[in-house]
Amino acid sequence: MTLLPQELFDMIIDEIHDKETLKACALVATSFLPPSQRNLFRGVQLGGYSRLTAAALAESPHLVSYVRDLTIYMWGVSENFLAEAVILHSVQRIESLLVGFGYWSHLGDEASSALLDCLLRPSLHRLELSDVLDVPAALILAATAIPVVELKSVSMAYLGEDISEQLHAPASAPASRTRHLILDDGGPASFAICDFLLYPRRNPAYTQQIERLELRIGQHSASHFERIIEACAATLKCLAVHATDLIRLPLLPSVLEVEIKVFIGDNRRLPLFFSSNLSQVASSLPLVETITLVFVVTPSPPEVRWPSVAPLPIFGPSFMDRTQLLHLRQVHCKLLRRAEYYSGDMRAVFDCFVPAMESRMPGLQGTGILKCSLVEDWWQA
Known part of the structure; x- marks a missing residue:
């Protein structure tokens, strides 16, 4: 050997x-x-109920040099995060950081300071905050220096009545490197994030360099997220939206890929707003090449068929006139199985899905543009 x-x-x-x-x-x-x-030790989880990993890293400090993907769960009390603070200061080649599930204050001053310092590592290329409450403005500001940022149900700490000075980027603010931004509707909590990113006195480069934008848009967050889309319009190349209501798309002259995700109930009917949202693609995305439609369906027994309804406007028989969507190369329809709703065989459901999509898009028949696929697990969508 x-x-x-x-x-x-x-x-x-x-x-x-x-x-x-x-x-x-x-x-x-x-x-x-x-x-x-x-x-x-490439991927390490700290916090939560287990202290074993933190103890192992504390006893063998050389293992910290192997850490690339770090997850920190924040439930607990601040005294429990002193070991995490030491580890955060020592991790020098971190690539991905996930912080989730708790109040920012639970970290305590030492771990909070160490985590903010960690965001400045040049190697860090992805940050995910999930269900984190009362994050400081300094963290959101630091996040703009990270290429991929995902904010899911994140609330900012109260900024006071006069927020102008707190939202104004200081001269020492990090240069913006965010190219991929993911925002999940967290109700009113997400509104403050949008206001922070779009505050007039801030450097507009924070949003005007984003090339990929993914949004989960709720009924009350639509107007706020529409402002984000508009602010990114000049540089945006890929847009993915999961909307629960009608949205408004501005002109997006550089977008090549768009994904629209929608929830389908037991009746197999598309929501009333779906056609309007899809129709905007033709007028707002002149260079789009790929349209992906993801249908999240609650699979009732296979005998529940898709209803026979009129074609979608932009993919009707007149599509072949090609007065719009001149660059379109593929329409990909994905049937997405949500495992928490159904664990049976999806093949019969999918066998009904394909002809249903073909009947809704008669203008694509014979073009080779339409593709249908079954996605068995939600994280593969």
Whole structure:
């Protein structure tokens, strides 16, 4: 075994993704230990109910150098996060950071400061905040320096009645690097995030460099998220929206890909606002090449068929005149199975879905543009 190059051992172990197998490899030989540890500690979860990982990293500080993907759960009290503060200060090559489920104040001053410092690492390319309450404005400001930012049900700390000075970016603010922004409707909590990003006195580059935008738009957040879309219009190349109501799309001259996700109930009928939202694609996205329609369906028994209704306006028989959508190359219809609703065989449901889509888009028949697929798990959509 010693005659084989170490690089070969490293390459083989790098292909192992099961943690129990990696733990076993670490015990085989001295040469197996570093690559096994590197893969075991690439993704680390801190906080929550388990303190084992934080303890292991504290006892063996060299393991921190392997951490690339870090998750921090914030339930608990601030005294519990002192070990996390030390680890956050030590992680130098972090690539992805997820912080979720709790009040920002639970971190305490030491961990809060360490986490804000961590956001300034040049290696960090993705930040996700999920169900985090009362985040400081400084965190949102720092997040604009990260290429991919996802904010799901995030609320900002109260800024007071006169917010102008707090929203004004200081001269030392980091340069904007966000190119991919994901916003999830968190009710009124998401409105403050939009106001913060769009405040007139802030550097407009925070939104005018975004190339990919993903939005989950609720009834009350539509006007706020529409402002975000408009602010990104000049540079936006890909737009994905999951809307529960009618939205308004501005002219998006550079968008090449658009995704519209919609929930379908047991009656298999598209919501009334769907046709209007889709029709805007033709007038607002002159260069669009790919349209993806994701139908999140509650699969009733297979005998519940899709209703026979009129074609969608932009894909009716007149589509072949091609006065609009001149660059369109593909319309991809995805039937998305939500595992929490149904665990049975989706094939019969999908067999009804395909002809239903073809009947709604007669103008695409024979063009090779229309594609239908079944997505079995929600995270693959």
